Amino acid sequence: MAAANASSSATGLPTDTVTPYSSDSPLINVNVTNMAKLTATNYLTWSIKIRALLQGYDLDGFLDPTQAPAVSIIANNVSSPNPAYKPWFCQDRLVFSALLGSISAECQALVASATTSATARTTLLQTYGRSSQGHVKLIKDHMRRYTKGARSVDEYMNFFKVKADELALLGKPMDHEDLVDLILGSLSDEYKTIKDIVQARDTPVTRIYVYNVVRRIRKYTNQI
Incomplete structure (x- = not known):
């Protein structure tokens, strides 16, 4: 089920309806069509926008590696599949797909082998986060030297x-x-x-x- 669906308002203009995520709700497709794609020079701006978007869907927890449920659970010394893992995994794949859709082609290779959305985000942070900080310093230096x-x-x-x-x-x-x-x-x-x-x-x-x-x-x- 797509979370963002076109509907008609009282004025006849299309609007977007967003259904936030919950573990017992249908899966959500995240719409990133209106986002500027990540490049080697705009990581900070992209990061703010993608997190805000996922927060709107209540999916930002998928960027946190500590939020992933265990694949299996142990009860009475018996290991069995964790019922919470499969729906989480399926939703995480959709979030990961949205991340890929918001990344330029030349940057996608960096996260192609990522196993979760959180690991993909960590890889992008480690790759582009520091260079973006350099861009901030460059802007501030330009402002100091401007007359x-x-x-x-x-x-x-x-x-x-x-x-x-x-x-x-x-x-x-x-x-x-x-x-x-x-x-x-x-x-x-x-x-x-x-x-x-x-x-x-x-x-x-x-x-x-x-x-x-x-x-x-x-x-x-x-x-x-």
């Missing part, structure tokens, strides 16, 4: 917005005050006034507030 120069206020502020959004998508959101400090620290001496204004405030300022003050100072400077 306004001859750029417009809009271009300058938009750069920090885009980079901050990238970090958030990678699961590494930047602290708001640290972001404001970066923006101010990269401004030249002609913006000393705004630095003094922000540093004199008792409460934290928003990025929009900084943007508006920078624009006003720039406009006033151009009129002199």
